[in-house]
Amino acid sequence: MQILARAYYLEESLQLAPKLLGKILVHELPEGTVKARIVETEAYMGEIDKAAHTYGGRRTPRTAVQFQAGGLAYVYLIYGMYSCMNIVAAPPERPHCVLLRALEPLEGIEIMQRRRKVQLPTQLCSGPGKLCDAMGIDRSCNGLDLSQSKLYLQDAPLHDGEEIEADVRINIGYAEEARDFPWRFFIKENPHVSVKPKRTAQQRNNKSETILE
DNA sequence: CGGCTGATCGTG
DNA sequence: ACGATCAGCCGA
Numbered sequence: 001m002q003i004l005a006r007a008y009y010l011e012e013s014l015q016l017a018p019k020l021l022g023k024i025l026v027h028e029l030p031e032g033t034v035k036a037r038i039v040e041t042e043a044y045m046g047e048i049d050k051a052a053h054t055y056g057g058r059r060t061p062r063t064a065v066q067f068q069a070g071g072l073a074y075v076y077l078i079y080g081m082y083s084c085m086n087i088v089a090a091p092p093e094r095p096h097c098v099l100l101r102a103l104e105p106l107e108g109i110e111i112m113q114r115r116r117k118v119q120l121p122t123q124l125c126s127g128p129g130k131l132c133d134a135m136g137i138d139r140s141c142n143g144l145d146l147s148q149s150k151l152y153l154q155d156a157p158l159h160d161g162e163e164i165e166a167d168v169r170i171n172i173g174y175a176e177e178a179r180d181f182p183w184r185f186f187i188k189e190n191p192h193v194s195v196k197p198k199r200t201a202q203q204r205n206n207k208s209e210t211i212l213e
Numbered sequence: 214c215g216g217c218t219g220a221t222c223g224t225g
Numbered sequence: 226a227c228g229a230t231c232a233g234c235c236g237a
Binding site for chain 3: 044051079082099117172174175
Binding site for chain 1: 217218219220221222
């Protein structure tokens with residue numbers, strides 16, 4: 001299977017985020033190789049996005065890699081104990097990135113189970129902190145070139161019949177108007193996704209749906 | 214729901 | 226230098 005080339009990532013994160021669904025993240029660790037399919041992503045749109053670390057063009061030591069050309073890993077520590085992995089998007093000086101929120105484990109599942117405390121495959125990578133833990137991704141991976149390192153993405157199509165759904169992003173309540181932008185993407189009905197879609201008021205009021213529950 | 218945990222970055 | 230904040234997770 002083909003490794004995605006650097007040029008693949010040079011578009012804005014809002015376009016790249018849904019396209020990354022179904023692609024396979026691989027990490028070659030000393031104890032073995034782990035592979036998992038991307039099933040949930042979020043787009044962070046840099047300068048114009050109040051939820052982004054680079055809102056207004058903020059350039060700090062932490063966010064520096066986001067200003068490089070797309071195709072690098074942006075990994076940061078959150079809440080003092082968890083790593084989050086993003087994929088840098090867009091050409092240089094455009095600080096876009098795509099957060100990986102959930103993966104479907106494919107290979108090296110025993111390794112993931114050893115790293116995490118849980119056994120259930122659907123709980124191994126169903127969250128940004130969980131998937132970094134399971135895949136052995138931490139801040140030492142920050143800035144890695146995903147087209148030529150031990151951490152890389154393989155091209156792969158969505159499976160037959162799979163559909164992409166969009167919804168609001170998770171835990172960005174501080175982001176004012178950007179809270180409501182539907183910039184989270186996931187494979188519909190995939191059991192590894194971290195958060196189920198919110199029902200809209202329309203759906204809650206729909207009587208036929210209520211009966212079906 | 215609350216506690217865990219520490220890097221980060223704006224402020225002074 | 227300080228301290229409020231935080232793109233999470235787990236167990237009750």
